[in-house]
Amino acid sequence: MEAHTPVIRTRNLTKRYGRKIAVDHINLLVKRGQVYAFLGENGAGKTTTIRLLLGLQHPNEGDVELFGLNLHKYRLEILRRVGSLIEFPSFYGHLTGRENLEVIRRLRNLSSNEIDRVLEIVRLQDAANFRVAHYSQGMKQRLAIAIALMGNPDLVILDEPTNGLDPSGIREMRELIRSLPRDLGITVLVSSHLLAEVEQIATHVGILHRGRLLFQGSLEELKQLAQPQIIISTNNLHTAKKLLSAHHFPVTTKDDEKLIVHATTSQISEIQQLLINNGLQVYQLTPQEVSLEELYFALVHHQEPST
Ligand SMILES: Nc1ncnc2c1ncn2[C@@H]1O[C@H](COP(=O)(O)OP(=O)(O)O)[C@@H](O)[C@H]1O
Ligand SMILES: [Mg+2]
Numbered sequence: 001m002e003a004h005t006p007v008i009r010t011r012n013l014t015k016r017y018g019r020k021i022a023v024d025h026i027n028l029l030v031k032r033g034q035v036y037a038f039l040g041e042n043g044a045g046k047t048t049t050i051r052l053l054l055g056l057q058h059p060n061e062g063d064v065e066l067f068g069l070n071l072h073k074y075r076l077e078i079l080r081r082v083g084s085l086i087e088f089p090s091f092y093g094h095l096t097g098r099e100n101l102e103v104i105r106r107l108r109n110l111s112s113n114e115i116d117r118v119l120e121i122v123r124l125q126d127a128a129n130f131r132v133a134h135y136s137q138g139m140k141q142r143l144a145i146a147i148a149l150m151g152n153p154d155l156v157i158l159d160e161p162t163n164g165l166d167p168s169g170i171r172e173m174r175e176l177i178r179s180l181p182r183d184l185g186i187t188v189l190v191s192s193h194l195l196a197e198v199e200q201i202a203t204h205v206g207i208l209h210r211g212r213l214l215f216q217g218s219l220e221e222l223k224q225l226a227q228p229q230i231i232i233s234t235n236n237l238h239t240a241k242k243l244l245s246a247h248h249f250p251v252t253t254k255d256d257e258k259l260i261v262h263a264t265t266s267q268i269s270e271i272q273q274l275l276i277n278n279g280l281q282v283y284q285l286t287p288q289e290v291s292l293e294e295l296y297f298a299l300v301h302h303q304e305p306s307t
Contacts, residue, residue, distance in 0.1 A: 005068035006031055007155050007187045008053065012062035015048050022048045024211035025062065030189055030204070033181045037198040038191040039296070040208035046191040047087060049208070050159050053189075054084055066155065083148030084157040089140070093133035097124055097143050100132055101150065110151050118146040121184070122176060138169030145176060149186075156180060158190045162197060174201050195293045207299060214299045222295060230268060232259040232275075233284040240280055247274060258284075 008030035015023040023045045030036045040046050051057040053064055055075050064071040066078045091100050101115045119125050122142040132140065141161060148156050158177070162170045178201055180186040192198050198205060198219075205222050207215040215222060231254070234240045241259055244251045249271065250262045263271060265287050275282050 004031075006065070007034075007067060008036075008189060009065045009068075010049075010053070010062060011065075013049065013052060013059050013064060014061035015045075015052060015057065016060050021211050023052065023059075026208070026211075026213045027216075028206060028213070029216065030187060032187050033185070034204045035177060035181060035188045035190065035202050036204045036206065037202035038189060038206050038208060039193070039195065039198050040191075041193050043210075044193075044208040045211040046193075046208060047159055050084075050086060050157055050189075050191060053157060054082065054086075055079065056086075080151065081154045082157065083150070083153035083155070084159075085141075085144045085148050085161055086157075086159045089144035089147070091132045091140065091143065094131060096129050096131055097135070097139075097146075098128040100143065101146060104147055104150055108151060114150050114152075118149045121149055121179075122146045123172075136169070138165050138172060141165060141169065141173060142176070145173075149184075152184075153186065155187045155189070158188065160191050160193070162192070162194070170197070177201050195296055207296065209300050223290070225295065228263070228265055228290060229288045230261045230263055230271065231284060231286045231288060232261060232271070232282065233257060234259075234275060235281040235283070239278070240275055243274060243278055243280075244271070 006029055008028055010026060010028045012025045012027065013023055014021070014025050026049065038046050038049070048057065052059050053066070055071055067081065069078055071078055092103070098115060098119070101118065105112065105114055119128050122145050124139065124142055124146060127135065127139055132143065135143065145161065148158070161177070162173050165173060174197070177188060177190055180188050190201065202219050204218050205215065206213055232240065237253065237257070237259060241251055241253065244259070244261060252260050254260050261271065268285065268287060272282060272285055
């Protein structure tokens with residue numbers, strides 16, 4: 001694979017269930033070294049897309065390329081380089097963590113070093129000889145990641161890996177995910193319905209809504225799309241508001257005592273000059289960064305202007 005060949009590329013990938021369209025002509029692009037967060041609420045089509053990426057389901061239209069190879073043509077060759085965790089992983093509860101890994105190792109004919117290697121990455125060495133039935137949810141999830149990492153894949157696909165975890169389990173999972181590109185050179189696609197989580201782990205984001213990809217780009221690009229809000233308080237709100245509107249700044253009043261202006265940070269001094277030059281006293285002029293959550297709802301709303 002060339003350095004610039006995308007790790008994942010889909011073209012018009014589409015999946016229908018009867019008349020319902022679960023995945024609607026999506027063009028995913030994931031490059032090497034990214035932690036690509038696939039963000040969308042429940043029912044958006046994340047799991048279906050992931051199943052299509054792994055060849056577990058067949059698209060009605062479009063195709064999947066992994067490492068520059070067509071999935072349909074080179075399925076086995078490709079999937080040898082991919083580790084995955086989808087929905088609820090199942091284990092042999094009466095076996096230990098190590099024994100569960102051993103089952104997989106033999107099936108896939110991997111070297112015996114592989115078990116200790118993956119146990120160390122997910123930090124389950126100390127619990128390796130306990131039965132999985134006694135594992136916490138977080139430990140089970142880490143064991144599932146250990147299985148995904150067996151065979152040293154180039155790409156790991158994780159479907160909502162923090163579901164059902166307690167806060168400390170979630171924190172550990174985030175750190176583990178972030179370490180994969182950094183320490184092992186693995187590209188990660190991870191799905192989530194939690195915006196706050198995505199902000200903390202992703203380098204790139206794809207936002208899926210009702211089967212359609214509303215946005216795809218870097219986390220920074222996503223944040224730049226949002227106009228920051230600037231909070232202003234002055235000695236005369238009414239005059240300030242008229243003035244700003246006359247200069248084409250979108251402005252609203254907040255709690256009858258402040259103005260909110262949508263403008264870029266670089267326009268702040270322009271706004272300040274405008275107010276001062278017109279004899280107003282400016283008490284406060286503060287830019288506020290838009291959260292990913294506000295942005296997400298703006299994108300979704302943009303898609304459905306009538307509702
Ligand atoms: N096997 C199936 N048969 C019929 N409809 C399905 C099936 N699997 C998923 N769906 C529907 O497809 C849509 C997307 O589901 P899914 O991919 O599971 O979303 P997500 O993982 O984002 O929650 C949902 O409306 C869901 O009800
Ligand atoms: Mg799902």
